[in-house]
Amino acid sequence: MKRAAPPPLNALRTFEVFARHRSMTRAADELCVTHGAVSRQIAVLQASLGVVLVSGPRHALTLTEAGLALADRLTPAFGAIEDAVQATRQGSVREIEISCLGTFALKWLIPRLPGFLAAHPEVRVRMSESYAPVDFRRDRFDGAIRIVEPNAIHPRAEAKRFLDHHQGVVGAPSLMAALPDLEAVSGATRLRSATFRQAWASWAELAGVELTPAVEEREFAHNHSLVEAAISGMGVAVAPWLFVAPDVLAGRLAAPFGFVKRPSWFAFLRPEGRRDAAVDAFRDWLVAEGERSPPPPIPSTGPGG
Incomplete structure (x- = not known):
């Protein structure tokens, strides 16, 4: 026929x-x-x-x-x-595009990326910034890093969890020294990001804290601006540990009340069923780096304990 x-x-x-x-x-x-x-x-x-x-x-x-x-x-x-x-076209070199949360890329991923590139000279990594939900029926990048909520659905995606998600109150050391307890923090100027406006309410629920109405709030378009505003002393922020870890460890931010664990997590998403050795290597490297990533400080201590 x-x-x-x-x-x-x-x-x-x-x-x-x-x-x-x-x-x-x-x-x-x-x-x-x-x-x-x-x-x-x-x-x-x-x-x-x-x-x-x-x-x-x-x-x-x-x-x-x-x-x-x-x-x-x-x-x-x-x-x-x-x-x-x-x-x-590239011969033995494979370029992969990874879509990533901007602040996560700046504060966690990019500082570690030279290690991956040195171990895998056959792979080039191109980063693109996005906070949008991933849908591989539409998206054409090779992988994505997102914060994944329980029961979230990502069409045509395979997800690999590689880091837990913690959030806590941070501020400039001099400002936090003047806020001896969470009641005082509740009355301070609150900083928030437009990408997660419910951060304060979410943190308060997990930490078992009753927040009084904010006296003053300042909003920023992205988390990296939020973090810089907190470093400058403009107010107090609730931020993910992985977004502020370098600044807490370096003493640019203080987090005397520690961090609470959220039910969500950081995951690497890739197209379902598409086999790619370069993407496999990047995923496995993320998991290994996640295991080596320093945990958040416990309440009332500095990063060194």
């Missing part, structure tokens, strides 16, 4: 990009074509398959059940093609 001719590869590729972004405009930007060209290629694919893949008004198209099923198979397939092409 003669096999049916496959649909045009360009049409499949265009549909995959649209399905990943769920946007004609963003698909056109990635492919460097016009909005109309994306629409025409999807129409060609639908005609070739005899199946409706998208529905709805032109400005708000959604995937049909058939479109979702096709996209779920196309994205890993095109990802594998991209990996093969990149490996061929």
